[in-house]
Amino acid sequence: MEINIIKELPYVDYLEWLDEASEKTRSDGITRLMVCSHPLVFTMGRGDRQNTNLGLESNFENVKVIPINRGGGLTFHAPNQIIFYPVMKLTSTYGLNEHLCMLAKTFQETLKPNINLNYKRNPLGLWYQEQKLASIGIELKRFVTRHGLAFNLNRIPIDHSLLGELNPCGLSATTYTSLEDLGIKLDWQQTANQLVEHFQTLTKTKL
Numbered sequence: 001m002e003i004n005i006i007k008e009l010p011y012v013d014y015l016e017w018l019d020e021a022s023e024k025t026r027s028d029g030i031t032r033l034m035v036c037s038h039p040l041v042f043t044m045g046r047g048d049r050q051n052t053n054l055g056l057e058s059n060f061e062n063v064k065v066i067p068i069n070r071g072g073g074l075t076f077h078a079p080n081q082i083i084f085y086p087v088m089k090l091t092s093t094y095g096l097n098e099h100l101c102m103l104a105k106t107f108q109e110t111l112k113p114n115i116n117l118n119y120k121r122n123p124l125g126l127w128y129q130e131q132k133l134a135s136i137g138i139e140l141k142r143f144v145t146r147h148g149l150a151f152n153l154n155r156i157p158i159d160h161s162l163l164g165e166l167n168p169c170g171l172s173a174t175t176y177t178s179l180e181d182l183g184i185k186l187d188w189q190q191t192a193n194q195l196v197e198h199f200q201t202l203t204k205t206k207l
Contacts, residue, residue: 001200002032005192008079009036011043011066018146021087026144031203034085035192038077045070045137070137070147080154080178082192086199090143100124103136103149106199110191114184126151131177152178153188 004017014036021032042065077083084106088099104119107126111117117126117133126134126149134151155178179186 006036011041032087040078070139083150085148154180
């Protein structure tokens with residue numbers, strides 16, 4: 001497994017890494033993992049192409065809206081998040097459902113000492129009671145997984161009123177919360193390292 005941990009990675013740089021990592025994994029079968037955050041950016045998945053970026057450009061100066069081929073709808077990324085991008089080759093025993101569960105369990109196990117997170121398939125993500133802390137969006141390209149899970153570690157640096165009628169992943173912006181908003185403050189780097197450790201343990205068990 002090749003592991004990269006970068007505290008703040010521009011989204012366009014991540015996309016370059018993703019294309020290169022995907023081709024390598026398709027060829028050699030080695031899992032490649034990027035753990036990072038991004039400067040504020042909005043991405044538009046396949047599930048929300050009818051939702052335009054009207055209002056975003058006027059409300060958020062110098063913030064890009066990037067269409068990508070993952071599942072899901074409009075999602076924002078910001079430095080408050082930990083984003084987990086495993087590039088993995090699917091097999092007859094490790095398919096999309098197993099991959100989604102693996103992503104969710106990695107975060108559930110890592111954060112269990114602090115909070116019990118629920119994994120929901122509809123709407124897809126990690127939840128605490130009625131509030132969403134993580135969004136999941138996956139693209140499959142020739143049996144290789146792309147994109148992953150974005151978790152709100154610290155307070156979301158966005159004024160919800162600026163989102164207007166745009167609903168990230170089909171939900172009101174007020175549905176989203178963070179560990180910090182719930183009174184839990186964790187170090188970004190330490191949490192990233194713990195996530196990698198749990199992911200390595202789970203993949204050794206399941207793959």
